[in-house]
Amino acid sequence: MNSGNVQRLNAVVAKVMAGMKPPENLTVTEWAEKRRRLSTESSAEPGPWRTSRTPYLREPMNAFTDPRVRRIVMVAASQVGKSELELNIIGYIIDEDPGSILFVHPTTIDAKEFSKLRIAPEIRDCPMLRRKVAAPKSRDSGNTVLQKTYPGGILTMCGSTEAHALASKPIRYVLGDERDRWATSAGNEGDPWGLAMARQTTFYNAKAVEVSTPTVKNASAIADSYAEGTMERWKSKCPHCGEYHEIQWKDIRYEYETKEVNKKKTYKVTSIMYICPGCTAVSDEVTMKRQPARWEADNPDAYAQGVRSFWLNAFVSQWASWESIILKFLNAVGNSRKLQVVYNTCFGELWEDRGDLEDEDSLMARREEYPAELPDGVLVLTAGVDTQDNRLEYEVVGHGHFGESWGIEKGIVMGRPDDDSTWTKLDEVLFDRVFHFADGLGLRLSMTFVDEGGHFTQDVRRQCRARIGKKVFCIKGMPGPDKPYTGPPKQMKIIVNQKTIGTCWQYQIGVDSGKVMIMDNLAVKTPGSKFCHFPKRDDYGPGYFAGLLSERLEYDAEKKQPWVWKKIPGHERNEALDCRNYALAAFKALSKNLDAIDRQLRIARGPRPPEGEAVPAARQQRVQQKPPRSTLRDYYDDW
Numbered sequence: 001m002n003s004g005n006v007q008r009l010n011a012v013v014a015k016v017m018a019g020m021k022p023p024e025n026l027t028v029t030e031w032a033e034k035r036r037r038l039s040t041e042s043s044a045e046p047g048p049w050r051t052s053r054t055p056y057l058r059e060p061m062n063a064f065t066d067p068r069v070r071r072i073v074m075v076a077a078s079q080v081g082k083s084e085l086e087l088n089i090i091g092y093i094i095d096e097d098p099g100s101i102l103f104v105h106p107t108t109i110d111a112k113e114f115s116k117l118r119i120a121p122e123i124r125d126c127p128m129l130r131r132k133v134a135a136p137k138s139r140d141s142g143n144t145v146l147q148k149t150y151p152g153g154i155l156t157m158c159g160s161t162e163a164h165a166l167a168s169k170p171i172r173y174v175l176g177d178e179r180d181r182w183a184t185s186a187g188n189e190g191d192p193w194g195l196a197m198a199r200q201t202t203f204y205n206a207k208a209v210e211v212s213t214p215t216v217k218n219a220s221a222i223a224d225s226y227a228e229g230t231m232e233r234w235k236s237k238c239p240h241c242g243e244y245h246e247i248q249w250k251d252i253r254y255e256y257e258t259k260e261v262n263k264k265k266t267y268k269v270t271s272i273m274y275i276c277p278g279c280t281a282v283s284d285e286v287t288m289k290r291q292p293a294r295w296e297a298d299n300p301d302a303y304a305q306g307v308r309s310f311w312l313n314a315f316v317s318q319w320a321s322w323e324s325i326i327l328k329f330l331n332a333v334g335n336s337r338k339l340q341v342v343y344n345t346c347f348g349e350l351w352e353d354r355g356d357l358e359d360e361d362s363l364m365a366r367r368e369e370y371p372a373e374l375p376d377g378v379l380v381l382t383a384g385v386d387t388q389d390n391r392l393e394y395e396v397v398g399h400g401h402f403g404e405s406w407g408i409e410k411g412i413v414m415g416r417p418d419d420d421s422t423w424t425k426l427d428e429v430l431f432d433r434v435f436h437f438a439d440g441l442g443l444r445l446s447m448t449f450v451d452e453g454g455h456f457t458q459d460v461r462r463q464c465r466a467r468i469g470k471k472v473f474c475i476k477g478m479p480g481p482d483k484p485y486t487g488p489p490k491q492m493k494i495i496v497n498q499k500t501i502g503t504c505w506q507y508q509i510g511v512d513s514g515k516v517m518i519m520d521n522l523a524v525k526t527p528g529s530k531f532c533h534f535p536k537r538d539d540y541g542p543g544y545f546a547g548l549l550s551e552r553l554e555y556d557a558e559k560k561q562p563w564v565w566k567k568i569p570g571h572e573r574n575e576a577l578d579c580r581n582y583a584l585a586a587f588k589a590l591s592k593n594l595d596a597i598d599r600q601l602r603i604a605r606g607p608r609p610p611e612g613e614a615v616p617a618a619r620q621q622r623v624q625q626k627p628p629r630s631t632l633r634d635y636y637d638d639w
Contacts, residue, residue: 028061031096032088035128039121042083044319049088053318054081056234056310057088059295063308064089064207071208073225073309077348079320080312082211083114086175087122089209090155095128098152099172099203104196106181108146108159114177115145115157123148159183160192171199172206179212179222193221216340217350217568229309231298234316236291240281244296247288247315249347250543250573251275254326267330269323277543277573280412285322313348320346333361352568360545363522367536370406372438374398375533378406379597381443382590383430384582385450386575387417387460392426395579396435396445399587401594402529403521408435410539410576417456423463431470441604447590449475449507449582461494465504475507475582481563483510485517486589507589514581515551515565522548547576 026034029051036049051058063069076082086103093101105111123129132150134143148155153172160182174196176182186192193210200206212222235244245251253275257268274283295310302309314320325346332338339361340351352359374381378398385394392413398406411429415422434442452460452474464474473489489505521530534540551565551574567574 026092026096027065028088028092029058031092032061035095035126036088036091036122037125039125041121042118049084054084055293056295056312056316057081057085059232060085060308060310061088064092064209066308067205068303068306069308070206070306071229071308072210073222073229073307074209074211074312075214075222075226075310075348076211076312077213077314077317077320078345079314079317081317082213082312083118083177086177086209086211087118089175090119091122091126091129093153093173094132094150094155098150100153100169101155101173101175102171102196102199103155103157103175103177104160104182104192105157105177106160106183108162110178111157111159112145119148119155119157161186169199170202171196172203174200174206174208176208176210177212179210179225180215180220181212182221213344214348214350215344217352220350223350226309226311227299228302228305229307230300230302232295232308232310233298234293234310234312235296236288236293236316238276238278238281239283239287239291240276241279243276243278244294245277246313247274248313249315249349250541250546251277252315252322252326253538253541254322256326256330267327269326272322272326275538275543279414289316289318311348314346333365360542360549363534363545363548364542367534367540370535373408373435374437374443375406376437377401377404378408378437378443379594379601380587380590380592381408381435381445382583382586383445383448384579384584384586385426385430385448386578386582387451387454387456388575389455390414390416392417392422393575393579394426394430395576395583396430397580397583397587399594401598404527404529404531404533405521405584406533407535407540410544410579417454417463418459427467427470431467431472439605441601445471446592447471447473447586449473449509449586449589451475451477451578451582452506453477458495461492461504461506462496462501465494465502468505473505473507473586475509475585477511477578477581478508479512479565480510481512483508483513485510485513486585507585509582509585511578511581512565514584515577516553517584518548518577518580519553543573544576547573548580550574550577 032049033051038046038049040046045053051061060072060074063072074082074085090101090103093099103111103114105114123133133148134150143149146157156171176193176196179193182192184191186195189195197208200208210222210225214220214223217223233246235246237244251274253273254269255271257270259266259268272285274285274288275281276283293316297303314325315322325342328342328346329339332342343349343351375398377400379401380399381396382399383394383396385392392415393411394413395410396408398408400406413422413425413429415425417423431445431448434444436442448471450460450464450472452464453476460474464472474492486507486509489507491503492506493500494502494504521532524530524532527533549568551567553563554566
């Protein structure tokens with residue numbers, strides 16, 4: 001055999017041996033950092049792949065090479081690199097662990113666009129992939145727009161309506177892009193995802209990956225898939241308290257200026273901050289994006305079932321500034337279609353179609369500037385206090401004629417309810433406080449209801465008994481549509497160390513009746529009877545309104561009383577609704593004559609000064625200079 005034949009034989013054998021070479025022991029992350037190059041067409045930062053730019057993708061990528069994981073679900077906002085997750089997985093499969101791939105898109109047009117703009121540049125710019133996928137110009141190369149052939153497998157791309165592509169040959173790998181935009185049925189053959197997954201039955205080492213931006217609550221396929229997995233959220237460490245929390249829209253505070261150019265409103269964001277939901281400390285965007293972060297699972301047991309699911313919003317993206325997100329939101333307010341896009345693609349949240357119910361954004365938009373702590377029209381103040389294991393949350397509400405109300409202050413006192421110092425602080429910020437009108441006249445709280453539910457019932461009862469002179473009462477919420485909103489109080493025992501140390505007064509309130517009243521009042525859009533006013537301040541920000549609108553009335557045929565209040569998905573924090581409910585119940589339970597109170601307020605104010613003239617200093621000082629007990633001024637400061 002001559003040397004030329006030997007060389008040709010060696011070349012053939014080398015190719016055969018190369019095909020038999022086992023894959024390197026790499027994770028998808030390691031493969032991408034070693035071999036992936038980002039293309040100029042699709043990346044603002046072309047060049048070698050760096051996981052440090054998208055650290056939140058490390059776990060989802062590595063889950064693909066975890067032998068115990070068969071399915072990965074990624075719910076993600078825009079500009080966080082979710083497409084790069086799919087591209088890195090595809091590159092890893094072709095180069096390291098080949099098998100046939102079915103890559104399903106909403107439509108065939110989407111599949112073709114993705115192939116041309118993302119798949120083709122990836123293959124071109126990664127030498128290892130370029131060597132394994134034949135050039136598209138060669139005859140019978142097996143490389144077309146919707147099909148790429150490589151040693152050990154074929155990548156097939158199609159739309160979700162193509163039943164013949166979804167239900168024919170066995171496939172080891174199934175990837176689904178933008179699941180929430182898929183057709184509900186592939187022709188007449190049923191659920192496209194179910195058809196695609198059925199093709200993996202014969203593979204013990206099959207893998208499935210679903211990726212999508214979320215869409216509408218109760219109609220989101222990707223949200224349903226997420227709930228079947230580990231339900232992991234990307235949480236950042238607070239630099240102040242050290243706790244880990246997901247950065248969410250409700251915890252972002254901002255200020256902005258508005259001007260009109262050619263009859264078009266334009267906005268300028270002047271300040272942005274993040275409020276830690278744990279300790280309420282303030283941090284800026286740069287600090288939070290540099291903080292340590294990690295995935296935390298709400299349903300870790302799903303790992304044993306082989307399903308890991310992840311949910312990610314744009315607030316952690318290196319390419320989406322918080323200012324850009326806020327501007328998109330401001331420009332969308334008032335247009336539900338535009339708002340849905342912002343909620344889905346920026347906030348990474350499901351959009352809720354509330355029907356006739358109010359939404360957070362419309363209530364935010366109708367906030368107003370108060371001239372003082374107490375706007376004119378307020379006649380009585382009540383408060384509701386919600387008890388949590390590590391804090392007391394409260395709201396002060398002002399009440400006027402015909403059910404008109406004003407949110408006065410929403411606050412939090414950090415500390416355990418069994419700690420006397422927590423209640424001492426609550427005395428300072430609430431029970432002992434005088435709230436003032438613009439003219440200096442002051443009002444105290446007329447009554448406060450404190451929730452005794454939870455782990456500190458006896459402590460709440462003991463503290464309320466000590467404050468009976470300040471008209472502070474404990475309450476017990478009674479769910480059910482047949483429960484009256486308020487009734488006479490009952491005497492309850494206070495038990496410490498299994499011994500009765502006294503009694504206190506407890507009101508039982510029908511919380512469901514209160515929620516109906518609150519939602520009815522929020523639907524009133526014109527100031528006057530039953531209208532709810534809110535101040536334009538941080539304590540009445542997105543988080544407050546998300547909590548106020550955290551529940552809705554739903555029909556459950558399996559219940560004896562079928563209409564029940566349920567938390568809306570994504571609105572787990574309902575303290576604002578509870579506080580408003582308790583404050584309204586306190587007002588309903590209070591014995592009052594609003595006409596008489598209004599007359600007495602007018603007498604206390606005296607004649608109004610002429611237009612433009614300042615309020616006499618003597619009138620403003622009367623609140624500070626406490627008069628004898630029998631005077632009207634003292635009556636109102638104690639009311």
